[in-house]
Each structure stands twice: as C-alpha cells, then as structure tokens.
Amino acid sequence: MENQTKSAEKPNMHEEMRRAFSLLSGKWKLEIMWLLNQRVYRFGELRKAIGGITQHMLTAQLRELENDGLITRTVFAEVPPRVEYEMTEKARALGPTMQALMQWWSEYGDSVPVKPNPRGRTALQRERQPLKP
Incomplete structure (x- = not known):
C-alpha cells in the first residue's frame, strides 16, 4: 500500500x-456580479436594479x-449610514468570462426562447392574482 498525501494527488478538476x-451559484449572484462589474453600487441601487429581489x-x-x-x-460613518459594494x-479576474458570456449572448441570445421570470416578488404577485375568465 502506497503512502500518498493529498498534496501529492492530482487535483480532481x-x-x-x-x-x-x-x-457564483445562487439565485441572484451572477446578476449582482454583472452589475458590480460595471461600477460601485449602494445597497438601494442594487435592489432597484434587480427587479424582483427582496431585501x-x-x-x-x-x-x-x-x-x-x-x-x-x-x-461610511455618515448619517444616514452609506454602504457601498x-x-x-479576485472577482475582476472573472471579467474575461463575463465578456465571453456577453459575446455568446450577442451571437445566440435571439435563439433562446423568452421565459417569464418565475422569481421574486413580482412572480409571487402574479401567482396570487385570480385567473381571469
């Protein structure tokens, strides 16, 4: 039996x-990262920019x-307090990946069927509305 340590093992890709x-998996993480890749955001700005997300x-x-x-x-120690994200x-190094996704979407996005957004507060409101006869 060979004595191997974890460091000697080949990483499992x-x-x-x-x-x-x-x-990056999570209900809203990619969208948050996409926005923050553009600029610095305050909490309220992020909430307004991401339709349907709850506080x-x-x-x-x-x-x-x-x-x-x-x-x-x-x-920031101000009144009222200001928080920026x-x-x-490390995350900025994902920039080329985001650019590649943007390029892919520009080329193939039209071929992807449009689906209603089933997430967030607006989706819940749609579900609770009675069906019209």
Missing part, C-alpha cells in the same frame, strides 16, 4: 470546478459574496 461554480435575499447573497472574497462592503480584484 470536476471537484475544483464544482467549487468554482458554487461561488432579505439581496442581503444574504451579498454576505455570501463578501465571505467568499468576491466583493467588498464599505460602510464593489468587486474585489
């Missing part, structure tokens, strides 16, 4: 990619992104 995907969900997704080192949260350098 499937597992490594699963870890990478988990950083609770935005807070949860931002906390996860911050804990993973993909965004920074800066609190910005991408970290």
Whole structure:
C-alpha cells in the first residue's frame, strides 16, 4: 500500500470546478456580479436594479459574496449610514468570462426562447392574482 498525501494527488478538476461554480451559484449572484462589474453600487441601487429581489435575499447573497472574497462592503460613518459594494480584484479576474458570456449572448441570445421570470416578488404577485375568465 502506497503512502500518498493529498498534496501529492492530482487535483480532481470536476471537484475544483464544482467549487468554482458554487461561488457564483445562487439565485441572484451572477446578476449582482454583472452589475458590480460595471461600477460601485449602494445597497438601494442594487435592489432597484434587480427587479424582483427582496431585501432579505439581496442581503444574504451579498454576505455570501463578501465571505467568499468576491466583493467588498464599505460602510461610511455618515448619517444616514452609506454602504457601498464593489468587486474585489479576485472577482475582476472573472471579467474575461463575463465578456465571453456577453459575446455568446450577442451571437445566440435571439435563439433562446423568452421565459417569464418565475422569481421574486413580482412572480409571487402574479401567482396570487385570480385567473381571469
């Protein structure tokens, strides 16, 4: 029986990619990252920019992104308090991936069927409305 340590083992790329995907998987994370790739946002601006997201969900997704080192949260000692969110350098390295996705969408987006947005507050309101005869 050979004595091998984990460091000597070859990395399992499937597992490594699963870890990478988990950083950006979440109901709203990619949309948040897309916006923050454009500029620095305040909490209220993000909430307005992302239709259908609740305050609770935005807070949860931002906390996860911050804990993973993909965004920074800066609190300014002002009255009323001001909080800004910005991408970290680590997250900015995803820029080429976002550009590639944008290019792919420009080429193939028209061929993707349009689906109603089943997420968030507006979707819940649609579900609760009685059907018209």
